[in-house]
Amino acid sequence: MSNLQLFAIGVGSLCLICGILAVLLVIADRYLNDYGECKISVNDGEKELNVKGGSSVLTTLKDEGLFIPSAxxxxxxxxxxxxxxDAGGPPxxxxxxxxxxxxxxxxxxRICCQIKVREDMEIRVPEELFSIKEYEGSVESITDLNHDIKLVRFALPEGEELNIIPGQYVQLQAPKYKKNPEPVYRAYSVASDPLDKTHVDLCIRLVPNGICTTYVFEHMKEGGPAVFNGPYGDFKLSETDKEMVFIAGGSGMAPFLSMLAHMKNEGIDRKVTYFFGARAKRDLICLDEMKAFEEAIPNFTFVPCLSEADPDDNWQGETGLVTTVMEKFFDDLSDKEAYLCGSPGMIDASVVALTGRGMKEENIFxxxxx
Ligand SMILES: Cc1cc2nc3c(=O)[nH]c(=O)nc-3n(C[C@H](O)[C@H](O)[C@H](O)COP(=O)(O)OP(=O)(O)OC[C@H]3O[C@@H](n4cnc5c(N)ncnc54)[C@H](O)[C@@H]3O)c2cc1C
Ligand code: FES
Incomplete structure (x- = not known):
């Protein structure tokens, strides 16, 4: 047997032993450690929770109806x-x-999904989180926006309402299914008109092998149940009258649908140019909605940009990366604000491009x- 083979066997054995030890530790923690009942004092005793120890602080609080952002x-x-x-919890x-x-x-x-309740604790929860609720609603409709993005419309339970500030998100539950042993939550920006308080629209893009998006694309059914909680987040329009630049790609369209509906409802006429990046024509979404907003909102311009337009697209519009197109439109952004939504890569590139044109970082949301 060569040295290389011996080395590979050694490394493989070590990994196997570490793996077995890790599994044994998890099992031991779950079944042997009984932390009994613990008391969690919230905001100097404003709430006193008597809980069973052993789960993460995040899960324990959720089970007590206290929802912490956990995208x-x-x-x-x-x-x-x-x-x-302030008290309790490991280093x-x-x-x-x-x-x-x-x-x-x-x-x-602390990062409260990482620490477990193992003793009495004292914690502080921002007051605004007390109003976050979980809703057991239903799926009203599922519509294809393109080949990998669906618009899902949820109805709230009869008699309940959800007040959304345009730009906020909810956390949708993917229940247990074949590839998902435990219910999990994922964040989705609300796309609906904030005046409609009995429905929540989400634009959901399929992430191959993703737990929640596979559930939405393959298992969710119109008329079926849907659990979500919210609203969360502080991504929202400022109250200035500064000219705005919106930049988004893919399902990053969602919060802008809600913000534009709000601008239309309130007659807000701040100048806004919305650059929407897609690869080819098949990736574009909501073109009719954008046209309608252009007609209804004074000073709103929608600029779809294709980075890899197909020859068959016969595309007459802007081409290139969304950031490059934005740079063509503006030389000086020092007195403007920007609102960005989408993948981390697109956002990081947009921040570089915007600050490169003089936009102040504090004006980028x-x-x-x-
Ligand atoms: C504040 C906020 C708002 C969001 N709003 C929306 C929205 O409106 N619409 C929307 O479609 N998504 C949105 N997301 C992303 C969403 O929360 C999920 O991360 C995404 O849908 C993937 O979930 P999943 O369970 O299917 O994939 P997971 O099972 O979580 O992930 C599977 C694999 O894909 C990778 N991955 C996770 N997310 C992405 C992604 N977006 N692109 C590529 N790879 C990924 C993971 O690293 C992992 O390797 C938002 C995220 C945040 C933080
Ligand atoms: S890091 Fe705790 S929920 Fe994301």
């Missing part, structure tokens, strides 16, 4: 589930460190679909 569904990747934990874990600044660590801020 990645508790995987530790979004960093949104920050809470101040900061390596999985929390990437999301916490030195100041936050000094202030006892975004939601990254990460």
């Amino acid at each position: 990645c569904g508790g995987r530790g990747s979004c960093g949104m589930c920050k809470l101040q934990v 900061v874990l390596p999985t929390e460190e990437p999301h916490l600044s030195k100041e936050e660590m000094a202030d006892n801020v 975004y939601d990254k679909f990460a």
Whole structure:
């Protein structure tokens, strides 16, 4: 047997042993450690929760009807589930460190999906999160916007209403199904007109092998149940009258549908140019809606941009990356604001392009679909 083969066997065995140990630790933690009943004191005793120990703080609070933003569904990747934990909880874990600044660590801020309830705790929850609710609604309709984006319209339960500030998102539950052993939540920006308080529209793009989007594309049925909670987020139009630049790609269209409906309803006539990036014509969505908004909202211009237009597209519009097209339209952005929504790559490139044209970072607002 060659040295290389021996080395490979050694590494393989080590990985196997580590894997088995990790599984045993998880099983031991779940079945042998009984943390009994723990008390969580919220905001200096404003709420006292008696809970069963052993689950993450995020899940425990959710089970008690306290919903903390958790766009990645508790995987530790979004960093949104920050809470101040003044007593109880282990030392900061390596999985929390990437999301916490030195100041936050000094202030006892924690990533609450990563720490478990194992003893009595004292935590602080921002007051505005107390009003977030979970809704057991239904799927009213599912419409193809293109080959990989669906518009899903949910109805709230009879008699209930949801007040959305345009730009906010909800967290949709993917229930247990073949490839998903436990219900998980994912964030989706609300696309509906904020005046319609009994429905929530979401634009959902299929992520191949993604847990929630596969559920939506393959298992969700019109008339079936749907669980979601919200609203979350502070991505919203400012109250200035500054000229605005919108930039989005794919399902990043969603919050702008809601913002434009709001501008139309309220007669807001701030100048806005909306650059929407797509590869080819087949990837474009909501062209009729954008045309209608152009007619209804004074000073609104929609600029679809194709980066890889198909020869068969016969495309007469703008071509190139959305950022390059935006740069063609504006030399100086120093007195304007920008609103961005879509993939982290598109947002990072847009921030570079906008600041390169003089836009101040504090005038750039975004939601990254990460
Ligand atoms: C604030 C916020 C708002 C959002 N709004 C929307 C929205 O309006 N419409 C929408 O379609 N999505 C939106 N997203 C993204 C959404 O929350 C999910 O991340 C996405 O739908 C994938 O979920 P999944 O369970 O199908 O995939 P997962 O099972 O979570 O992921 C499967 C794999 O795909 C990767 N992945 C995850 N998300 C993406 C992605 N977006 N693109 C490429 N790869 C990915 C993961 O790293 C993983 O490897 C938003 C995200 C945030 C944080
Ligand atoms: S829910 Fe995303 S990091 Fe905790």
